[in-house]
Amino acid sequence: MTKPDCDVAVLGAGLAGAAAACICSDHGLSTVVLEARDRVGGRGFTRNFAGTAEALEFGGSWIAPWHDRIRRYAERTGITLRPTHPVIEHRWHDGEMLRKGLPPPDLALQAVKEHALLYKAGKPFPWTGPLTLNQYLERIKADPETRAHVLAWWTISGNGDPAYISASEFLSSCAYGDGSPESMMTALRHTLVPGVGVLAERMIASSKARLELNAPVASVSQNSNGVTVTCMNGTMVKARAAICAMPLNALRFVE
Numbered sequence: 001m002t003k004p005d006c007d008v009a010v011l012g013a014g015l016a017g018a019a020a021a022c023i024c025s026d027h028g029l030s031t032v033v034l035e036a037r038d039r040v041g042g043r044g045f046t047r048n049f050a051g052t053a054e055a056l057e058f059g060g061s062w063i064a065p066w067h068d069r070i071r072r073y074a075e076r077t078g079i080t081l082r083p084t085h086p087v088i089e090h091r092w093h094d095g096e097m098l099r100k101g102l103p104p105p106d107l108a109l110q111a112v113k114e115h116a117l118l119y120k121a122g123k124p125f126p127w128t129g130p131l132t133l134n135q136y137l138e139r140i141k142a143d144p145e146t147r148a149h150v151l152a153w154w155t156i157s158g159n160g161d162p163a164y165i166s167a168s169e170f171l172s173s174c175a176y177g178d179g180s181p182e183s184m185m186t187a188l189r190h191t192l193v194p195g196v197g198v199l200a201e202r203m204i205a206s207s208k209a210r211l212e213l214n215a216p217v218a219s220v221s222q223n224s225n226g227v228t229v230t231c232m233n234g235t236m237v238k239a240r241a242a243i244c245a246m247p248l249n250a251l252r253f254v255e
């Protein structure tokens with residue numbers, strides 16, 4: 001192999017790729033970051049709200065109290081955290097009309113709370129095997145009002161299709177607080193003032209990595225001398241090692 005272009009090729013410029021670039025830089029390693037899109041940040045994507053200077057998050061945005069690493073990277077890149085606005089009003093659609101306020105406590109909501117607290121305590125649920133959120137709502141006999149309330153909160157915390165996602169996924173979010181769906185806001189403590197996209201940009205800039213945008217990785221080959229990464233736009237990077245920071249579902253497009 002001819003002289004490598006860098007020590008490490010980082011595949012993907014989401015927050016994981018940006019963190020990889022920072023860590024390599026901290027260890028004195030030179031890095032090239034290869035990103036398929038024309039921007040960094042991946043699932044962290046910030047744009048200004050139409051015609052204003054207000055940053056709007058289209059992807060990941062909330063930072064929980066235990067998200068230590070992102071807090072450290074924000075501090076390192078001079079990014080301020082903003083406390084999340086408290087919830088001042090509940091409105092949700094029950095399929096027929098717009099509802100206001102919390103639904104009256106019922107047995108189904110009580111069950112949600114109990115099951116979320118079981119999750120929090122690391123105790124088993126009183127059922128075996130996988131249960132989708134829809135199956136769970138049937139199991140706890142949620143009436144249409146409770147169902148709409150639960151799904152409204154699920155939209156905020158995960159937003160997967162309730163016909164497929166696991167009930168435990170929803171309950172794990174409720175477990176952030178006192179077990180009620182609305183208490184999941186306890187975890188959604190901060191956002192970043194300029195946006196997650198700006199954090200990723202600053203992390204990569206601070207790492208001094210060479211950033212290649214519009215460079216979808218097509219193949220990675222390895223031999224005893226290192227790795228060669230080839231992109232669909234013809235970019236080729238030879239490195240001593242590669243770090244893959246792409247989502248798992250994108251790997252099937254890479255040879």
Ligand SMILES: Cc1cc2nc3c(=O)[nH]c(=O)nc-3n(C[C@H](O)[C@H](O)[C@H](O)COP(=O)(O)OP(=O)(O)OC[C@H]3O[C@@H](n4cnc5c(N)ncnc54)[C@H](O)[C@@H]3O)c2cc1C
Binds near residue numbers: 035
């Ligand atoms: C709508 C939404 C809301 C969310 N809300 C929150 C939240 O509030 N709090 C929270 O903690 N998390 C949240 N998340 C999750 C969080 O955003 C992600 O877990 C995180 O951004 C993933 O970062 P990553 O770097 O691992 O992956 P990604 O951000 O997906 O980055 C992977 C990068 O790899 C690139 N890539 C893909 N294929 C290739 C290729 N062939 N060659 C080169 N590059 C490639 C992609 O373009 C992308 O830039 C949310 C996610 C979404 C979508």
